Amino acid sequence: MIVQTNEADPLSALLGAVIERGPWSHCAASLYDLDSGDLVLRSHVGFGPELAARWVDRLERNNPSRTAMHTGSAVAIPDIRSNRRYLSWTSRNTDGYASSLYVPVRLGPHQAAVLSVHRPVAHDYSQAELRLAGAIASMAALLLRGMAGHRLASPSGRPDAVLADVGSRLLDAHGREDWPTLMCAAVATALGSPVLLLDRFSQVIATADVDPALAARLAGGIVSPRRSAASGLPDHGTGARPVTVDGVPLLVGDAEGLGTLAVLAGARSERGLAAEVIELACRHIGIAARTMRASIDAEARAAGDLIGVLLAGGADASDLERRAGLLGLRLDRPTRVLRARISGTRQTPDPAEMTDLALIARRHLRDRGLDALVCPVDLSELALIVSVGAGDGAELLESLRRSLAEGMSSLRLAAPGRGRVQIGVGASGIGAEAIRRSDEGATQALHVIESGAATTDQLAIEDAGIFSLLTSIPSSDRIAFVRRHLGALVAYDRRYGSDLIPTLACYLECAGNAQRAADELFLHVSTVRYRLSRIEQLAGVSLRSHHDRLCLGVALHLLRLDDLPTPGHPSPTKER
Missing domain, CATH: 3.30.450.40 (GAF domain)
Incomplete structure (x- = not known):
């Protein structure tokens, strides 16, 4: 016996919610007896009454719902007009839709349910859509089974x-x-x-x-x-x-x-x-x-696309402002870019985990009253475009680092207390071009942190001192400058295990005072003077020359950013 459900039952309410909140225009759920192949019960939403009656009257064997039921596999028909296998069925049983998806669910050895969803236009069904339909099909199957009389009794008997x-x-x-x-x-x-x-x-x-x-x-x-x-x-x-x-x-x-x-x-x-x-x-x-996952992923993709365009530059300003406004960020107000890099993970995070970290960062900033766009740059770094507001200084950065570190722990990416987060901060400004420049500054600040030149895990480019200038120089040029002025000293230290580079750095830090340098290094002043003479001989410089001291000082700062590669080996530093 075939039973059609009414609008008051929970199954019809479910299907109605699917149509109202989902991407589909028509939806139906059918329960089949696997032993006989008969249709036992059906509920539908979106179909006209005439088609619904005709559908029940026609129990043809060659229809996609039965195929899904017998094979246990989903049947997708992207374009009904070009589908030949079910031509006789679809020619008589379509009512305002042009594509269909049929998803089966087994209910033990004797019954199976099939959920069908339809769109008014031709459409290629994605894996994500198939998974969503599968979850709804599982729910509909439970309700179909209960309505068919297989529920257990409750204390009230109802x-x-x-x-x-x-x-x-x-x-x-x-x-x-x-x-x-x-x-x-x-x-x-x-x-x-x-x-x-x-x-x-x-x-x-x-x-x-x-x-x-x-x-x-x-x-x-x-x-x-x-x-x-x-x-x-x-x-x-x-x-x-x-x-x-x-x-x-x-x-x-x-x-x-x-x-x-x-x-x-x-x-x-x-x-x-x-x-x-x-x-x-x-x-x-x-x-x-x-x-929720689909919404998070969609928002992350939209934020990622917009951030990519903003950082690349050259796009239409009015279009960028409109797109940013849709995502909750105003470009006609001051913003700045942050780069956050994670390390100390048990394994390389996957894209979904990086998206979750981006969501954690965004929620943390929103809780502080700051609008933000956040997206993963790769599997270890996030890019954040944040509105400038009160209280967005060092304390905010520290709390953001803690929040991301705790997120790494909750996602099982790192053991508690082992995850590390480093944040570089660019300068603030208004408009798309200012965002691009701010990103360059945030990337440079992050490089300073990673090199060990900074003493903390959070640094604004404005606080990077001379490194804000040095990091803007291409890596190959930085290494060439270091090799030209310090190459002989680095090679000597590596060959003989000496400390000419540390001695030179300390001497310059002490404003050229050999006695102060000796005290700092816990050495006799004559030892320091001997080393300084060797430095002058090997580097071909005069430490009495202001120009030579300036070049050596800059080279020492650059050496902190890029370790000088051993001759014959490529530099371990990426081009920046």
Whole structure:
């Protein structure tokens, strides 16, 4: 028997939300009996009543929904007009849409559900869209199975009412900034039991009616449930399993795409309704997490594209201001560029982890009242364009470094206290050209930090002294200057293990006073004078000449930026 659902049931509400908030114009969910191949139940949104009736009347075997059901694989039809395999089906069963995607979900050995989503124009379905549709299909499958009469009984004898209520609450939480807390509260209200949601590192994301100390204690002992697979697709049983942590009984479910949902077991849990609620909530959490991830990635790509254009220069100023304004940054007000480099990681971060660090940085700056665009430059560096405001000095940089270091720890990129963050800061200015110059300054300041010439892990180019000028010189020219003035001394020290370079540096720091240099080096003054004479002989200079002392001093500063390569070996320093 074929049953069509009505607009009041939770499945229709889900499909309606999919159309309202998703990229699709039509959506349908069908439940099939795998033994007979018969359609058992169907719900749809976006289709006209005439087509809906005709669709139910026509149970043709050659349709894409049945193909997906039998093969267990998604069927994508980018352009219905050019598709020949399902021509007889699509010619009679299209109503304002031009492309279709059918995603199956197994419900044990005897049933399968298929979600179909459609667009009004021809469209190539991406892997990200397929994953999103798959998560929605999993949720729809649970509701189809329950509506077909396979739910467990609740204490009231009406699980539909409980599931419909929690489903409505879960739907309302989508798109809200505090959706993890709202979804935990929905489950806690439905079951009358405390709930906690953990990320994939077993860190607490949100709770409902759980003491923070208990939540932290339980989190360490909860392991995410394993998912089985049938024909390459999730095999959805109860979706929850009982565990005991420190004597506390729990039901835990895999919040796919995020972590683990855990419910402290209670009376309703023993009767089985909790397993249904947990499974439904986990699907909602999976969709919300994917939606959030997609939003974060899309915003990061938009910020990255804009930052790339701003730093390259040459683009239309009015267009840049418009695009920046859409992302929350005004270019007609002072901004500055920061470059943040991370190190001390256990392994090379992946792009998603760098995007997460960019989000951490942006939220930290926004919490301080500063607008910002942040994006990864590579797998170890972030570029930040930040509005200039009150309190954006050294204290802000220090707090930003701490926030990123803590983020590295929470993402398991580095052990606590082992992650290092270095930040170079460019000069402030107004407009796109000022941003480009500020980025050059931030990059130079970061280079000064990395070379060891700075004593801290955060440096503004204005505070870099002579290094703000020296870092603007191409690396090859810097090395050539060092080789010309200090090459003989460096080679002598390397060959004989002497300390002519440190002696020269100390002598110049002491304004040419040999006795002060001897005191600083804990040497006899005659030893220092002997070394100075050797320096004059090897370098072919006179330390009494102001010009020679100036050249040697500049060369020593450059040597701190770029170590002089051993002859026959390439320089280890990148061109800057």
